[in-house]
Amino acid sequence: MSSQRSQERYSQPAIFFHWAIFVLVALAYFAIEIRGPKGTDSRAFWTSVHFWAGTLVLTLAIGRLAWRLWTPAPPDIDVNRLMAFLARLVHLALYLFIFAQPLLGMLMVNTGGHPVTLAWLNLNFTLVSADPAARPLLKAAHVWIGNAFYWVIGVHALAAIGHHVLLKDRTLRRMI
Numbered sequence: 001m002s003s004q005r006s007q008e009r010y011s012q013p014a015i016f017f018h019w020a021i022f023v024l025v026a027l028a029y030f031a032i033e034i035r036g037p038k039g040t041d042s043r044a045f046w047t048s049v050h051f052w053a054g055t056l057v058l059t060l061a062i063g064r065l066a067w068r069l070w071t072p073a074p075p076d077i078d079v080n081r082l083m084a085f086l087a088r089l090v091h092l093a094l095y096l097f098i099f100a101q102p103l104l105g106m107l108m109v110n111t112g113g114h115p116v117t118l119a120w121l122n123l124n125f126t127l128v129s130a131d132p133a134a135r136p137l138l139k140a141a142h143v144w145i146g147n148a149f150y151w152v153i154g155v156h157a158l159a160a161i162g163h164h165v166l167l168k169d170r171t172l173r174r175m176i
């Protein structure tokens with residue numbers, strides 16, 4: 001790889017999508033963790049924040065994927081084949097996550113017999129009708145994937161920081 005190519009960065013829109021989605025995913029996790037007991041105002045407020053953050057993740061994910069197909073990522077930094085493979089695998093999982101997790105959340109709410117309500121703007125939408133048999137499966141998948149991705153996101157972030165601090169390469173800088 002020429003030294004000029006290894007200086008390349010992600011494009012500005014790709015960087016915007018990456019960090020905006022990161023903030024919204026973090027907000028979705030934070031909101032669901034601190035929502036509080038059933039029937040409280042706190043729970044209603046933070047559940048609304050969770051729905052909003054998750055819906056915006058899905059919206060931005062569509063733009064992000066379209067942009068990624070339009071403008072490819074910069075070439076890999078020189079690392080061994082195995083590390084490059086693992087990084088791509090984790091990136092693929094993260095792309096799937098930002099589509100699947102919000103969609104599962106929406107389907108869970110709809111199959112429970114409710115529209116997804118985006119509070120404050122009072123937007124309501126329904127993708128599928130009530131389905132009491134499917135709801136527990138969708139809920140289990142949403143909760144399981146939510147918990148599993150704490151780890152996947154953690155590994156991904158640690159790898160980026162490891163590149164910066166230990167390997168001292170440009171991996172993190174080209175996403176900033």
Ligand code: HEM
Binds near residue numbers: 028033101106108
């Ligand atoms: C990237 C986006 C999202 C992430 C990371 C996420 C993550 C999570 C996690 C970790 C939980 C489980 C909390 C627990 O341990 O009980 C949860 C619960 C929940 N999520 Fe999401 N979620 C996202 C998007 C959505 C969306 C878009 C909706 C619906 C519009 C939604 C609806 C729900 C509901 C209703 C629950 C509560 C389930 C229950 O306890 O009955 N989520 N979410």
Ligand code: HEM
Binds near residue numbers: 026095153158
């Ligand atoms: C919700 C959290 C996150 C998600 C969903 C996510 C997702 C992704 C995805 C899908 C890529 C591949 C980009 C592409 O090729 O189009 C990527 C790259 C990257 N992410 Fe994240 N990320 C998250 C959090 C973080 C955090 C916390 C850091 C840093 C501490 C980070 C640092 C990076 C870096 C440096 C790259 C470029 C890697 C390379 O060029 O090989 N990400 N991220």
